[in-house]
Amino acid sequence: MNKQTKRLYFENPYQVEFDAKIIEKTTYEEKSVLILDKTCFYPESGGQPSDKGTINKVKVIKVLEKNSRILHVLEEDVFSEDIKGIIDWIVRFDYMQQHTGQHILSQSFDEIYNAETLSFHLGHEISSVEIDLRKITEEEVEKIERLANEIVFQDREIKTYFIQEEETQSVPLRKPPKKKGLIRIVEISDFDYSACGGTHLRRTGEVGIIKILKLERIRNNVRFEFLCGKRALQDYTRKNRDLRHLSNKLSVSEGEILNSFEKLVLELKAQKKKNKNTQEKLIQYEAQEAIQGAKEKIIKEIYSGRNPEEVRSLALNIIKKGEYVVLYGLRAEKRVHLVLASSETLDIDMRELVPIVIPMIKGKGGGSPSLVQIAGEDPENLELALDRAYEYINNRLTD
Structure with a gap:
């Protein structure tokens, strides 16, 4: 019958050091394990982690219980038969x-x-x-x-x-x-x-x-x-x-921080709404300028420093104002975007462009007959992809 390990932490959980003898040596997950005749080390159990500490100055990685015996899993083997254990009191x-x-x-x-x-x-x-x-x-x-x-x-x-x-x-x-x-x-x-x-x-x-x-x-x-x-x-x-x-940043007392924060949130929401309205008006003006400068039904452009939502909104505004096809490219950090849109009255399905441009920019995406959005990983072929899209749409319009 296997000899059980005496649990010193039951008698005195405030005891930090102890001397013991080795009952058995074994391994656990390729690490050295000592089973002692007594120990202060608490094994992982009941929702509580195992103690930390050292045995003969060797770090104890974890402590487990098996068949009423305590397994001390060590960072390296211990060769002395005389054991000196020290638990980490701060952790205990x-x-x-x-x-x-x-x-x-x-x-x-x-x-x-x-x-x-x-x-x-x-x-x-x-x-x-x-x-x-x-x-x-x-x-x-x-x-x-x-x-x-x-x-x-x-x-x-x-x-x-x-x-x-x-x-x-x-x-x-x-x-x-x-x-x-x-x-x-x-x-x-x-x-x-x-x-x-x-x-x-x-x-x-x-x-x-x-x-x-x-x-x-x-x-x-x-x-x-x-x-x-x-x-x-x-x-x-x-x-x-x-x-x-x-408190210092807001120039208010600690008791006023919550009210001040709630006020700032309301102000931020109002400012965002105002900015959105302003942005929508600017997009409408920009769409009108693009139409006035257009020499044909196809409007093609490559942008940098804008977000895809702005470019999408610009394209939609243009196709709502007249019979146009919009072919927009966007360079954004390490990715590129394509926004391809067409007025519904032109009877062109923009999804036909997807298999043409996706391989060129290593992209993914799709959309509806009037609007397609694609994100890609190859910025070098962005201009070429727009040129191919232009050629395809131009042929469709001249048929």
């Missing part, structure tokens, strides 16, 4: 803040809205819980936050202990345990009782603060992203810096 404490914060947050949802936590993910930057809720308002989210942080500020004791499976009926667990046999309980005094194998803090005050960042619908439930402790402080620092920057 961060995970403890996030995981304990999740227990408080989940029980807050359960207590106020009788909403079950369906899943939990502890990410390297942001954590999330999926809650059995159909909808929730901003005010209700704030109510959850208030209760969760009250529990934090009350600095309640957190205890962990093991009980037999048959004893779980005597403990008011938030949800039934998934495992059988010996069950580990994480108890937040007079608030939450959860079956959990993760690393947790000794008191709720160490969580610091719990902040819900955003929510989204998923699988007919609601997923909440949140931060705890140092992560929440870093987020607040960054956002406060951004607010100060915006």
